[in-house]
Amino acid sequence: MPIDHRLSEEYEALRATVAEFARDVIAPKIGGFYEQEEFPYEIVREMGRMGLFGLPFPEEYGGMGGDYFALCIALEELARVDSSVAITLEAGVSLGAMPVFRFGTEEQKREWLPRLCSGEMLGAFGLTEPDCGSDAGGTRTTARLDEAAGQWVINGTKSFITNSGTDITGLVTVTAVTGRTDDGRPLISSIMVPSGTPGFTVSKKYSKVGWNASDTRELSFTDCRVPAANLLGEMGRGYAQFLRILDEGRIAIAALATGLAQGCVDESLEYARSREAFGRPIGANQAIQFKLADMEMRAHTSRLTWRDAASRLVHGEPFKKEAAVAKLYSSEIAVTNAREATQIHGGYGFMNEYPVARMWRDAKILEIGEGTSEVQRMLIARELGLTG
Amino acid sequence: MSLRIVVAVKYVPDATGDRHFADDLTTDRDAVDGLLSELDEYAVEQALQIAEAADDAEITVLTVGPADAKDALRKALSMGADKAVHVEDDALHGTDVMGTSLVLAKAIEHAGFDLVVTGMASTDGTAGVVPALLAERLGIPQVTLLSEVAVSGGKVTGRRDGDAASEQVEASLPALVSVTDQSGEARYPSFKGIMAAKKKPVEALDLSDLGIDAADVGLAGAWTAVQEAAARPARSAGTIVKDEGEGGKQLAAFLAEHKFI
Numbered sequence: 001m002p003i004d005h006r007l008s009e010e011y012e013a014l015r016a017t018v019a020e021f022a023r024d025v026i027a028p029k030i031g032g033f034y035e036q037e038e039f040p041y042e043i044v045r046e047m048g049r050m051g052l053f054g055l056p057f058p059e060e061y062g063g064m065g066g067d068y069f070a071l072c073i074a075l076e077e078l079a080r081v082d083s084s085v086a087i088t089l090e091a092g093v094s095l096g097a098m099p100v101f102r103f104g105t106e107e108q109k110r111e112w113l114p115r116l117c118s119g120e121m122l123g124a125f126g127l128t129e130p131d132c133g134s135d136a137g138g139t140r141t142t143a144r145l146d147e148a149a150g151q152w153v154i155n156g157t158k159s160f161i162t163n164s165g166t167d168i169t170g171l172v173t174v175t176a177v178t179g180r181t182d183d184g185r186p187l188i189s190s191i192m193v194p195s196g197t198p199g200f201t202v203s204k205k206y207s208k209v210g211w212n213a214s215d216t217r218e219l220s221f222t223d224c225r226v227p228a229a230n231l232l233g234e235m236g237r238g239y240a241q242f243l244r245i246l247d248e249g250r251i252a253i254a255a256l257a258t259g260l261a262q263g264c265v266d267e268s269l270e271y272a273r274s275r276e277a278f279g280r281p282i283g284a285n286q287a288i289q290f291k292l293a294d295m296e297m298r299a300h301t302s303r304l305t306w307r308d309a310a311s312r313l314v315h316g317e318p319f320k321k322e323a324a325v326a327k328l329y330s331s332e333i334a335v336t337n338a339r340e341a342t343q344i345h346g347g348y349g350f351m352n353e354y355p356v357a358r359m360w361r362d363a364k365i366l367e368i369g370e371g372t373s374e375v376q377r378m379l380i381a382r383e384l385g386l387t388g
Numbered sequence: 389m390s391l392r393i394v395v396a397v398k399y400v401p402d403a404t405g406d407r408h409f410a411d412d413l414t415t416d417r418d419a420v421d422g423l424l425s426e427l428d429e430y431a432v433e434q435a436l437q438i439a440e441a442a443d444d445a446e447i448t449v450l451t452v453g454p455a456d457a458k459d460a461l462r463k464a465l466s467m468g469a470d471k472a473v474h475v476e477d478d479a480l481h482g483t484d485v486m487g488t489s490l491v492l493a494k495a496i497e498h499a500g501f502d503l504v505v506t507g508m509a510s511t512d513g514t515a516g517v518v519p520a521l522l523a524e525r526l527g528i529p530q531v532t533l534l535s536e537v538a539v540s541g542g543k544v545t546g547r548r549d550g551d552a553a554s555e556q557v558e559a560s561l562p563a564l565v566s567v568t569d570q571s572g573e574a575r576y577p578s579f580k581g582i583m584a585a586k587k588k589p590v591e592a593l594d595l596s597d598l599g600i601d602a603a604d605v606g607l608a609g610a611w612t613a614v615q616e617a618a619a620r621p622a623r624s625a626g627t628i629v630k631d632e633g634e635g636g637k638q639l640a641a642f643l644a645e646h647k648f649i
Contacts, residue, residue, distance in 0.1 A: 013466065013582045021576050051578030064579040 011073055014066075018074045021050065022081040027355075030082045033213040034358055037205065039166050040213050043085055048119015053092055057101055062114035068248060069310045072255035076303070079259025080266065081355075083362035084213035086256045091162035091214075092116070094249045096123020099173050099190060103233030103241055108192070112171060121170035126158035126193075126219055127242055133159075133372075141221065143176035143191050150228045152176075152191050154199070154221040160369075165202040165217040169195050172219065175238045188238035192230040199224030210361035247320055249370045250327035251313060254306035257330035257366045260359055261299040264334075264341035267356050268292060271345055282344070291340050298333035305329050321383035328376035331366035338363035391445040391539065394501045395435045396492050396522070397428040397464055399457035400512040412607060413614040414482050415512065417454060424460035427507035429574035432464045434567045435505045436575070438539050439468075446470050448499045452480065452491045458590065465585035466577035473499055477594040482607025485513070489521035491605060494598040496526060503544060504564040508533055519566035529559035535570040 007015065026043055033040040047053065055071045057063025064070070071093055079086035097116040100108055100123070115121035132138035141156025154176055158164075164172050171194055178189040193200055203218040233241050269292060272283030282288050305326035312319035338360040342349035349356050367373045401407050405420040424432075432449065439445035449464040451457050452475040461472040475495050483491070496504055504526070509516035523530030534546035534557070544565055545558040559565075577585075595602055603609055629638045643649045 010579075010582050010586060013462070013577070014579050017576050017582070046576075050576040051580060055579055059580065065583060066579045070579055 007073070011070065014070055015073050015077055017050070018052070018077040019080070021046070022078050026078070026085055027081050030085065030213060031353060031355075031358070034082075034084060035212075035352060037207075037212045039088075039215050040085060041167070044088060044119060044122075044168075047085065047089060051117075052089055053097070053119040054117030056093065057097065057113060057117050061101070061109055062117035064117075067314045068251065069307075069314050072252055072306060072310050075252055075255040076259035076262070076306075079256040080263040081259075082213070082358070083256065083260055084211050086259060087162060087211055087214050088122075090249070090252045090256055091124065092119070092122045094252045095125035095245065096163060096171065096173075098248065099125060099232060099241065099245055100171075100192070102244070103190065108232065112192075115170065120168065122163045122166055122168050124161050124164040124169060124172045125242075125245070126161050126164065126172050126174035128159050128161070130157055130159050130218075139175055139177055139186065139188055141174060141176040143174075143178050143189065145178070145228060146225070149225070151225040152228060152230065154191065154193065154224040154226070156221050158219040158221075160206070160216055161219055162214060162216055164215065164219055165205065166215045169215075171195065172200075173232055174219075174221070175242060178238075179236060187236035188242075189235050190232040190238045190241055191226060192232050193221070193224065193226050197224055197226055210358070210363070210365055212361075246370060247323050248313060250323040250376075251306055251309045251319070253366060253370045254302070254309065254323070254326035254330040257327075257334040257363075258299060258302040258306055260334045260363055260366070261295070261302055261330065261337040264337040264356060264359055265292065265295045265299055267354075267359070268295065268341045268344045271348075288344060291344060295337045295340055298337055302326075302330040302333050321380060324371075324376045324379040324383070327371060328373055328380070331363075332373065334366050335363045391439070391442045392500050392502045393435045393439060393445060393447045393505060394496050394499055394503070395428075395431050395447060395449045395464065395469065395505045396496070396518075397431065397449055397451050397460055397507070398425045398510045398512075399423070399451055399453045399460035400425040400510055403511055409614075409617045412482065413617050414607070417456070422456055422459065424463040425507060425511045427509060427511055427569060428460075429463075429467075429507075430567050430569055430571050431505045431507045432467050432469060433574040434537050434565075434571055436468045437572075438503070438505075438537065442539065448473060448501075450492065450495055450499065451475070452483075452488060452495070461590055462585055463577065465588045465590075466581040467575055468581060469588075471588055472590040473593060474590055475593045475595075475598065477602075479595055479602035479606050482610060483605045484610035484612045485515050485518050485521060486611045487605035487609055489518050489525055491595070491598065491600060492518070492522055493525035494600055495593060496522070498593070498598060502561045503539060504528075504562075505537075506564070506566045508566050508568045519564060523564040526562075526564065529563045530565075531557045531559050531563065532566040534565055534567050537565055537567060537571065 051064045052074050054063035055066045056068050059065045075086050075090055100112050116123050143152045143154045146153050173190050173192050175188050175190055177186040179187040199222050201220045206216050272288050273281055275282050309319050309322035309326045312322055341356040342360045345356050348354050399422050401415055401420040402423055408416045408419050410416040435447050439447050447469040448471050449461055449469040450473045451460055473495055475491055506519045519532050533548050535549050537546040542561050543558050544563050548555045548557055
């Protein structure tokens with residue numbers, strides 16, 4: 001067999017378990033949290049209890065012994081019902097805990113990973129700044145090493161940081177300029193800042209268009225001091241580190257976008273079967289049937305792209321292009337499916353109490369976060385050998 | 389000394405699927421997906437909690453059913469049970485509660501036990517009598533329909549909630565308990581549990597392994613028979629009472645007339 005398209009028995013069991021959890025625990029309650037813009041602590045606690053935050057990490061650090069593919073399976077099934085909880089998991093694992101696992105010392109891993117894996121503590125990753133998003137090399141936040149005190153002194157501001165201000169946030173890893181090369185280019189390093197450190201201020205929640213049950217904040221650092229030992233990974237290698245983290249994260253976002261696109265199919269299918277107009281279910285009309293066929297086609301194709309990229313990643317093969325393709329395709333079709341699902345629902349699709357309205361609001365950010373569609377196209381073109 | 393717990397579970401047709409009867413009026417299992425009975429998930433959960441509270445315990449999960457019933461065992465193993473016993477035999481097709489309790493009892497004796505845990509009923513047959521039949525066949529005390537259960541000092545204790553009162557009940561081990569859907573939500577299997585389940589032993593047994601005569605089980609050996617099966621009739625229109633000051637009285641009269649009160 002040249003390629004096997006099926007999930008192994010264990011991954012299928014994981015998928016079915018998360019699907020059941022999403023249907024039974026998340027679906028009945030998430031609308032209320034979303035409406036009130038509240039972080040769903042009780043749902044996140046349950047997700048922690050079933051080990052979702054530890055999915056890709058080894059058991060010795062409190063993980064589940066799975067891999068990135070397993071994480072993506074869970075993200076797709078969560079996002080099929082709700083994107084706020086999916087992004088909370090994605091950011092907690094892929095951005096919060098993964099840098100510690102990939103670049104941390106043994107001591108740092110032992111200190112932080114068990115709590116991050118159990119979901120009792122959330123981690124965040126502070127990269128984006130008010131004046132620098134896609135151009136991550138333009139970081140302005142600085143960290144100066146006070147050698148006498150053995151401390152980093154951090155100054156700067158970070159924007160749109162997921163999971164950074166919840167009651168259970170314990171750690172934000174920030175990128176900061178820690179020096180300059182001889183020709184004046186900034187050297188960036190990653191530094192871990194525990195929540196509650198003096199000089200580290202978490203602003204109030206943003207008012208967002210979507211993802212309203214997830215936590216997103218602006219962070220500011222004013223002479224914020226942390227031990228020199230909080231440097232994560234090599235000094236001056238922060239840029240290369242977060243590129244790796246972002247490459248992986250794109251696959252996770254692609255899985256999440258696929259879930260949203262599939263959720264749009266699920267909801268629209270049910271509605272098309274039960275809603276009657278002119279004496280028959282609207283699903284009996286070819287106009288609706290074709291819409292649903294196209295939506296299913298897009299969700300299916302999107303799933304193939306993230307699974308291909310994730311499969312390359314877990315086999316240790318290059319995956320940069322495939323991850324960019326998956327992220328670009330899945331996010332764009334998620335927006336399309338959400339628009340079509342809303343259309344099929346008619347006026348009800350514009351009412352917040354319908355899940356498709358939530359999906360419509362949640363879809364757009366997928367074309368922006370973790371690398372905009374423009375950045376993905378740039379990356380793909382570069383992989384094709386086009387420069388300049 | 390290890391506490392040996394056996395949890396008897398059932399693989400049932402998914403209640404959310406379309407269920408049909410075969411020509412012999414048994415459930416057509418090929419036509420619908422099956423799963424571990426939701427009411428038995430509570431039994432597995434309570435067994436896991438009892439085992440976690442004990443110094444040393446081992447949970448065996450047991451089912452009687454067709455080949456696909458392994459899925460129910462796999463689910464219980466991925467939740468945390470240690471090993472499984474699967475009794476499968478073509479002669480079991482159509483077995484009723486009498487035959488089921490006979491096979492379960494023999495298999496439980498075969499596995500060895502201090503405590504048997506079951507759910508309150510199956511979600512398909514819903515007879516709810518297997519726990520009692522099983523305890524009688526095993527010759528052990530039964531404390532059924534518990535919403536709270538604990539084991540200590542060679543005894544099992546628990547609370548049974550009735551309409552008018554709650555009873556505290558206890559029995560000396562070995563004993564059988566059945567737990568209700570009020571005993572606490574069952575945990576979801578973790579990925580670690582799912583991976584570990586793959587390596588846990590599943591013992592396959594047939595009727596001859598248990599010394600059971602095929603004539604005592606199956607459709608022919610059943611003490612009960614399904615005479616007829618028909619789809620539920622469509623709902624009829626309800627009665628609408630317009631409240632013009634007498635609504636309460638009319639409601640009470642309706643309930644009394646239909647013997648609801």
